[in-house]
Amino acid sequence: MRKRKREIPMPNFSPYRYFSKKEWANLRFNTPMTLTQAEIEELQGVNEKLSVEEITTIYLPLTRLLNLYVNSSQMLHAVTDTFFGNTTRKVPYVIGVAGSVAVGKSTTARIIQALLSRWPNTPSVEIITTDGFLYPNEVLNAKGIMDKKGFPESYNTKELIKVLSRIKAGHPKVKAPVYSHLYYDIVPGKYTVIKQPDIVIVEGINVLQTPKQEAHSHSVYVSDFFDISIYVDADDRDIYQWYVERFKTLRKTAFANPESYFHRYADLTDEEADNVATDIWNRINKINLDQNIAPTRNRANIILEKDANHSISSVRLRKI
Structure with a gap:
């Protein structure tokens, strides 16, 4: 099978900052480990072996950064309310979270949910998977x-x-x-009900697709709602x-x-x-990976790069 060449720009012109695992781990600072080994094992997907070391070196720094972003967003909403002299609804x-089938994005979403839900200011974190928005098989068969x-x-x-849009409107x-x-x-x-959580994680292979990649033209796109x-x-x-x-295994x-x-x-x-x-x-x-998923990689704010043993070996963070 042909190896896919990464289309990451040259370092001097890249919109990303590159971090090795060691460099990224140093950004944890004093963020505490809040998951037990048993909880970590429950979070891992099929044929994945999550370790305390990976949670410590990759996901604790990541959720520390995300928590800082959430705090800043909450403060921005408060300042905006002060400016307009009113109180708006709580906005999650x-x-x-995007990536190929079998790459481990669902596991990443679950780990982020588990860690962020333990921060004092973000007790409520929900996950929405785009699988729920697939057309029913009856419709897919009718469409061929x-x-x-x-x-x-x-x-x-x-x-x-x-x-x-309803979530972002604070319903x-x-x-x-x-x-x-x-x-x-x-x-x-059957439905799952999202009750105004502090954070919503939207996980799916298609969440970063651009207007040109979507089958139908919309004036608004899924990624427009992402922070x-x-x-x-x-x-x-x-x-x-x-x-x-x-x-x-399945x-x-x-x-x-x-x-x-x-x-x-x-x-x-x-x-x-x-x-x-x-x-x-x-x-x-x-x-699907070649035509629709991989081309969206460089639209992400953060790229988690895995090696052959399913562990994250480096992180790319989009420059602000």
């Missing part, structure tokens, strides 16, 4: 794009924008649809390997459930599972 700080599930055209982007209760990975479909009539955005990055070959390994776990949409894969041999996972990756996920 919105963090976008079931094989493009996860591509921009498979999402009800207008509904996602509507939900984010006390905002409903978001729920997606079932077991049934591989939207759950009819800050994070892209979880890795080499294509590593992501492919993680996808295959995850598929083979074959023995989630796929073994007779109600699973993918139950037909439960009895595959290792060789058959390798072939099926590789076929799905090449036909769908690799194309």
Whole structure:
């Protein structure tokens, strides 16, 4: 598989500041570790091995920075209210988390949620996944794009924008649809309710896509509602390997459930599972990554770069 060349500008002209793991770890200062080993293990995804060391060196400095940004945002809202002589509704700080299928962005979102929720000024942190805004399978089949599930055209982007606009307008209760990975479909009539949290993390492969990349033209885009955005990055070959390994693990776990949409894969041999996972990756996920996801990387404020063992090896922070 061809290695994807990183399209990061030359250092002198890059909009990012680069930090090695050691340099980034030094920015933790005295931020306390608030997660136990048991909690860390609960947060990790399939075939991921989170360590206390990674939480300490990468995520504690990251959430320290995010907490400072949240504080500044809250103060800005207070100053604006003073200027206009009124009191506006509480407005959540919105963090976008993007990246390829199988790269570990959901794990990143959960870790950020767990750590930020332990800061004194941000007790309420919610996660919204864009999976909930996929069109139902019935609609995807009718459109003939079931094989493009996860591509921009498979999402009800207008509904996602509507939900984010209500959150940013400070509505006390905002409903978001729920997606079932077991049934591989939207759950009819089921919603999660966002009740004016301090922070909302919006996680999904498509959250940083630009107007030219979206299937339909909108005057407002998902990323317009973000206060800050994070892209979880890795080499294509590593992501492919993680996808295959995850598929083979799910074959023995989630796929073994007779109600699973993918139950037909439960009895595959290792060789058959390798072939099926590789076929799905090449036909769908690799194309989506190359055409729609990877091009948005340099729109993010923060890029977390992973090495082959799934650990974050460096951080890029957009210059202010």
